[in-house]
Structures are given as structure tokens and as C-alpha cells.
Amino acid sequence: MRISISINGALREADVWPGESLLFALRERLGLPGSKNACEQGECGSCSVMLDGRLVCACLVLAAQADGHEVVTVEGLAPGDELHPVQEAFVQAGAVQCGFCTPGLVVATVDLLGRVSNPGEDEIREALSGNLCRCTGYAKIFDAVRIAAMRQGE
Ligand code: FES
Numbered sequence: 001m002r003i004s005i006s007i008n009g010a011l012r013e014a015d016v017w018p019g020e021s022l023l024f025a026l027r028e029r030l031g032l033p034g035s036k037n038a039c040e041q042g043e044c045g046s047c048s049v050m051l052d053g054r055l056v057c058a059c060l061v062l063a064a065q066a067d068g069h070e071v072v073t074v075e076g077l078a079p080g081d082e083l084h085p086v087q088e089a090f091v092q093a094g095a096v097q098c099g100f101c102t103p104g105l106v107v108a109t110v111d112l113l114g115r116v117s118n119p120g121e122d123e124i125r126e127a128l129s130g131n132l133c134r135c136t137g138y139a140k141i142f143d144a145v146r147i148a149a150m151r152q153g154e
């Protein structure tokens with residue numbers, strides 16, 4: 001089936017199998033590999049994207065369900081080669097090791113800071129609880145969120 005999705009502000013079309021995930025379509029058909037595929041079961045958050053302004057796991061959404069809707073992926077957070085302030089904060093905090101979890105965490109953090117300008121510790125932990133990281137132990141990730149929140153408030 002043919003689907004049409006607004007992705008990062010541009011209308012994109014793709015031929016998809018009715019049962020395939022939005023994550024598969026993004027990565028394998030639309031040239032957007034930033035959203036990572038780690039579990040394909042909604043457990044790790046590495047595939048996090050915004051669908052009509054709501055944070056979702058792209059592996060749990062059918063590509064067909066996104067037909068006619070708006071998707072923002074990690075590639076669309078900042079224009080061109082620029083980094084989004086949240087991405088800059090992750091770099092500054094040293095919150096990236098293997099980097100596999102990072103796109104999902106960045107998208108989840110952008111979502112959090114769009115809803116809560118100065119989140120407390122519990123709000124940060126709750127917001128990122130669906131994003132698993134095997135490398136960092138999370139301390140530097142939480143530092144990155146605090147840095148991004150601080151900069152956003154300046
Ligand atoms: S790949 Fe989607 S939640 Fe893990």
C-alpha cells in the first residue's frame with residue numbers, strides 16, 4: 001500500500017507492507033536511520049519519534065497508521081547540520097557512549113522540555129523511564145537533561 005506522511009516538515013511517500021512498522025519504513029524505505037532498532041518490542045525507547053506531537057515508539061506503530069499524519073524524527077529536530085540544544089547538552093555532559101540509545105533519549109528529552117520547562121529529578125526519571133541505556137549508568141544523561149533545561153530557561 002502507498003502511504004503519505006509529513007516527516008520532519010516534508011511530505012514523503014512510500015510503498016509499505018500493511019504489517020510493517022513505522023520504524024522499518026523510516027529506516028529502510030525513507031532513508032532516516034537515526035531512529036534505532038534495538039528491541040522492536042516497545043521496551044527500549046531507542047526508536048522514539050514524535051507522531052502528531054506525541055512521543056511514541058516507532059516500532060509499535062504501523063507505518064499504515066502514520067498515513068496522513070505528522071512525524072518528527074531525531075533527524076528533524078534541528079535544521080541542516082546544526083545540533084539541537086538538547087543534542088549539544090548530551091555532548092557537553094558526555095552522555096553518549098556507544099550512542100545507540102542517544103537518538104531516542106534526545107527525542108524523549110525534547111518532548112519533556114516541551115511540556116515541562118524546568119523538570120525536577122522525579123519528572124526527568126519518569127520521562128526517560130522508557131529509554132534504556134546499557135552504557136552510561138544514566139547519571140550523565142540526567143546531567144544532560146538538566147543542562148538543556150537550564151539553557152532553555154536562559
Ligand atoms: S526498538 Fe522500539 S522500543 Fe525498542
Ligand code: FES
Pocket residue numbers: 095096097098099100101102132133134135136
Ligand atoms: S550509550 Fe550505549 S546504550 Fe546508551
